[in-house]
Amino acid sequence: MGPEADDFHRGPIRSTPMTRLSEYLLPTEKQAPADAEAVSHKLMVRAGLIRQMGAGMWTWLPAGWRVHQRVVGIVREEMNAIGAQEMLMPVLQPSEPWRKTGRIEIDELFKLTDRKGSELVLAMTHEEAVTFHVAQTVRSYRDLPQILYHFQVKERDEPRPRAGVLRTREFVMKDSYSFDRDQAGMEDRYALHVGAYDRIMQRTGLRYYRVEGDVGMMGGTGAHEYMAPCAAGEDQILLGEGYAANVEVALASPGVEKVGEGYTRNGQPLTLEPAIEIGNIFKLGTRYSEPLGATYLDESGAELAIWMASYGIGPARIVAAAVEQFADEHGISWPRALAPFAVHLLSVGKPGTPEREAADTLYATLKDGGVEVLYDDRDLGPGEKFADAELLGCPLRLTVGRRSLESGEIEAQIRRGREQAAGLPLDGEPAQLLGAVDELWRSLP
RNA sequence: CGGGGCGUGGCGCAGCUUGGUAGCGCACCUGCUUUGGGAGCAGGGGGUCGCCGGUUCAAAUCCGGCCGCCCCGACCA
Known part of the structure; x- marks a missing residue:
């Protein structure tokens, strides 16, 4: 007997790259190699x-x-x-x-x-x-x-x-x-x-x-x-x-x-x-x-x-x-044409909380909307996540935490200059959100 | 290719002078706590000390050779 058809469908089929940081090989280091100069x-x-x-x-x-x-x-x-x-x-x-x-x-x-x-x-x-x-x-x-x-x-x-x-x-x-x-x-x-x-x-x-x-x-x-x-x-x-x-x-x-x-x-x-x-x-x-x-x-x-x-x-x-x-003292700051991801989305808060759920939903919305997003869904403290995001240098950082649930806004930071941008609506229609992200994106260097 | 420096756990380092079989910080694993700017406590795993040879009862440590890597210069996209 040959393999059953289902044997070919054991795992999720990914037609777009996997971009959850918890599963992604991104080995960041606090210290640079000792012999590095440039x-x-x-x-x-x-x-x-x-x-x-x-x-x-x-x-x-x-x-x-x-x-x-x-x-x-x-x-x-x-x-x-x-x-x-x-x-x-x-x-x-x-x-x-x-x-x-x-x-x-x-x-x-x-x-x-x-x-x-x-x-x-x-x-x-x-x-x-x-x-x-x-x-x-x-x-x-x-x-x-x-x-x-x-x-x-x-x-x-x-x-x-x-x-x-x-x-x-x-x-x-x-x-x-x-x-x-x-x-x-x-x-x-x-x-x-x-x-x-x-x-x-x-x-x-x-x-x-x-x-x-x-x-x-x-x-x-x-x-x-x-x-x-x-x-x-x-x-x-x-x-x-x-x-x-x-x-x-x-x-x-x-x-x-x-x-x-x-x-x-x-x-x-x-x-x-x-x-x-x-x-x-x-x-x-x-x-x-x-x-x-x-x-x-x-x-x-x-x-x-x-x-x-x-x-x-x-x-x-x-x-x-x-x-x-x-680059600045916090890390890389890509021009938007070269960034590995357009958006670095990070969740602040434990897995299983409402704020994590909101971040998951936002990730899905962005990904489905065609936005190249890296999602930091790791179970880590906020400090490490912010530091890694600034080190990697994606042009736009979106943060979802308890604060977002309270204010109804997704916090947005522009990597170049580390400027705080106006918050994005957390509970709007996907099309509205994607439009807002797109508009922000176009304003970036 | 000349000059200088360095190879000790994934990363950064101490130990070498004065030989006695390896230690620290970070990272990692388990549990509990913690969660808006690189957390806390407890427990734990991982290194034939670049390689080969020599000296010695004994070598990360001393001696010889080799290999690798970095920086400056020459050269080069």
């Missing part, structure tokens, strides 16, 4: 978002991964909006294309050998892979232009991983690649990416600058970097009236001078600020298409090299930069 490192570990496995190797726990995937969602929407096509390429790759481009020599490239003795690499970025495929599949000018992208793990044998998730040996990157028949086309695709990247950064809620970049190991002819100012930043950017540049690049450009303790541009003083690179875009030209034979035939039948550019974004860095930029 604010984002300390807070992301303390808030239960990430855990370390080794130097530069990190696990994203459920709440942390939600934040990461928020960034991914924004990036995906904006990439799709400029006509980019999502795909997936392998991390484990044959070494041949890397020999052809000369990048096999890079120290940070992980190299390994399989059981048959074949040399393999773990990709640190995907120019070789995507160009390999385009070389095989694109034959004609009619096949161009193309924008291809994926979200994939990158592996880098970093000399020194550091600062939590800010500099790791393995990390997810959105990398996209554009393929055009000539330089003018490449410039067009590049411009599309500038627009997409500006929209992405604006939507994340981060403070950021787009600066002239260094072409670095990517090779190529031009680059911009998207920099998020924060204390743990590894780079220094120079800022002036309508001007922002990576300090290394700036010093090589006309008008910028180092004077005494500071910098000037055309005589105007510039300020120096630490920042982390959260995205970069490179004009590659034919740097990869030539060695890998990525060519097309034009209208006259001439074989020409494809013009390429590549574009990266590190979601983990955007997450960490957001933590750095908006």
Whole structure:
């Protein structure tokens, strides 16, 4: 006899994520790891978002991964909006294309050998892979232009991983690649990416600058970097009236001078600020298409090299930069676009009491209404619940306790600035409540 | 890769100088009390002290080697 149909229905079927804190893996800590230095490192570990496995190797726990995937969602929407096509390429790759481009020599490239003795690499970025495929599949000018992208793990044998998730040996990157028949086309695709990247950064809620970049190991002819100012930043950017540049690049450009303790541009003083690179875009030209034979035939039948550019974004860095930029002494304060949950609902009062029942009802109403809510239904004192909520940093905190029953109002606190908002009606119609929550939500940073 | 530091229960630490088989706070488990800003009492569980070797009657402690992790610098998305 086979299993009865009911055997498949032993537990509750959850079509939406489980978000009761009593059942959720959110291991918060009062104390940060002793060796943590960067604010984002300390807070992301303390808030239960990430855990370390080794130097530069990190696990994203459920709440942390939600934040990461928020960034991914924004990036995906904006990439799709400029006509980019999502795909997936392998991390484990044959070494041949890397020999052809000369990048096999890079120290940070992980190299390994399989059981048959074949040399393999773990990709640190995907120019070789995507160009390999385009070389095989694109034959004609009619096949161009193309924008291809994926979200994939990158592996880098970093000399020194550091600062939590800010500099790791393995990390997810959105990398996209554009393929055009000539330089003018490449410039067009590049411009599309500038627009997409500006929209992405604006939507994340981060403070950021787009600066002239260094072409670095990517090779190529031009680059911009998207920099998020924060204390743990590894780079220094120079800022002036309508001007922002990576300090290394700036010093090589006309008008910028180092004077005494500071910098000037055309005589105007510039300020120096630490920042982390959260995205970069490179004009590659034919740097990869030539060695890998990525060519097309034009209208006259001439074989020409494809013009390429590549574009990266590190979601983990955007997450960490957001933590750095908006944290206060109580913990994280997410911009609403990145928060793991929109609402952190907490009940004050013992299980089995009317106030707990009211909180349960509110949880159901919010969840059914499509609000992403984390419900602290644990049997703990209020102090611990408030502290954990402020550590985790969801934009809106709703509290239901005995007071709520007395006043008929749900207490609302805005995480940014810890401001008390006007109370919400406890016994209204669901639609009315959801409308009020939505209105409050829209007013948040 | 240079310089510095650190590895003792899930987290933070003491013990090491002067060897005698491990302790504190938090967390965790049980019971009772408590419930609007990190509670109280009582009871309890968990560590081959990073690894290997040496010295010694005896090693967390002394010696040698190795591994791991962090910070500063160089480098790097």
